[in-house]
Amino acid sequence: MHIRVECLTHIYAPGTPAERFALREISLEIEPGERVGILGPTGSGKSTLVQHIAGLLKPTVGQVLLDGVPAHAPTAEARARRRRVGLAFQYPEQQIFETTVFREVAFGPRNLGLNGEEVTRRVRWALETVGLDPEAFGARTPFALSGGEMRRVALASVLALLPRVLILDEPTAGLDPRGREDLLARLDAWQRETGATLVVVSHHLDEVARLVERVVVLQEGRVVADGPARALLGDGNLWRSLGLAPPPEVALLEALQQLGWPIPPECWPREELAREILRQWQKRHSQQGARSTQHAARSR
């Protein structure tokens, strides 16, 4: 599904003293099958933006078009489009309400009006996709699961809708490193298999770097950067503007650039950067012999 955000502005509590601009004139387009990361510091409007894409909020100004249809419109056409967009909210485990894991995941497909057999099939598939055994977990009560398991159940309940556009608002927040790796790998595999559009909101730049090709950076409700993930994430200034210290590989890249090494910022992630440094090192070494290394050491 083609997503087009046109000059979108959102104001919370307009006309009151608590009025707050969450989004200011945002425009962007997302092609079918694209993998996009949305980054930005706390309060920059990421969650607000993705809720607009899912047609859950009414734009103050501007609109979001899903295949050319305004996402928030009350028409049947818009509703059909909205149903193809799956959004897992920030901390989705907070929306769990059913008595068993199976029923919880079945809630979405049942709302789509599917028959019992299809619902069962989808629930099993969704639970397997997020790494939970349907036999072992299906009959358990979701409130007695661990936080990580609850997160997986909540994500499964969105996946069971078989969305063409899957939006995840900080899917790995609060998970341990291993759970995070595992979940990201599963989402990656799911996307490759289905060719769906994947939009991931995150604070973790390295996890975004692995999962997406394109990054949109928000700050105070505005898009401040939009481009290929590799080019943007190698940019130390971007990290600093988000209030984060650049990781060591970016710091190294900057240091080398200051020394005059022509390393393009697209050298990302770290394996590629290491390869590039090695290549240039060998080139210099063979050209100028030991002198250049001495020179580099002295200019430190």
Added chain:
Amino acid sequence: MLLLPGMYMAADSPIHRLDPRAKMGAALVLMVLPFSVQRPLAYLVLIGVVAAVAWLARAPLKPLLRTLRTVFWLAVIMFVFYFFTTPGRPLLTLGEITVTWEGLIAGGLQVYRLCLVVIVAALLTYTTSPLQMTHGLEALLCPLARLGVPVRELGMVMTIALRFVPTFFDEMETLARAQRARGAEIGSGPPWRRLRSLVPVMVPLFVLAFRRAEDLAVAMEARGFRCSPHRTRLYCLSFTRWDGLAVLLVLGLAILVTR
């Protein structure tokens, strides 16, 4: 954040600075007065006084008047009731039904009283933080503590409850949106289905509320909170000359207009 009509708005004004006990007492008098005055001039004086208080409190006019919407239907019902049931000089006759001048006046008077009460209440909540309000209430109710009523504990419960009302509404909205994203139709269809459609919102809402209550209890106890009569406060209420003056002014007004 969801803004309810008549919610507290922090500002610095003479009315905001008044002691909550004085303010609540004065508000009570101002709410009773519309029911006890007789002369037309006194009605106008009361409107003038309330308007002056609103001006002193720097209350924004629109949100203030918007609070009247909450009692719109009540006002309509009261007006209609008095309009059609008060005997007197006929104004209009439609078949069996006769409406009277007295009915018109009596109905209007009821609406006037209702509006004034609502505006005074809104001004009170607008200028007094929930915390101050409960302190004031506690202070005014403290004679009951002698009879064994746990006034201070009730005050604490009320403070906490008021603090979390806006949070509760925010969470409810977010949950409704989250379930809509899963294809739920919330609050539509025939009554039975509409009620059932609230389950996916209400269950998580209460789960969150109970979890928060537990966390809060642990956090409070970790900071040494105990229900004891010897608990002291960081901010003590202080009744100043200005508070005395305000009370005297309102009492003077009451004597003047009811005479």
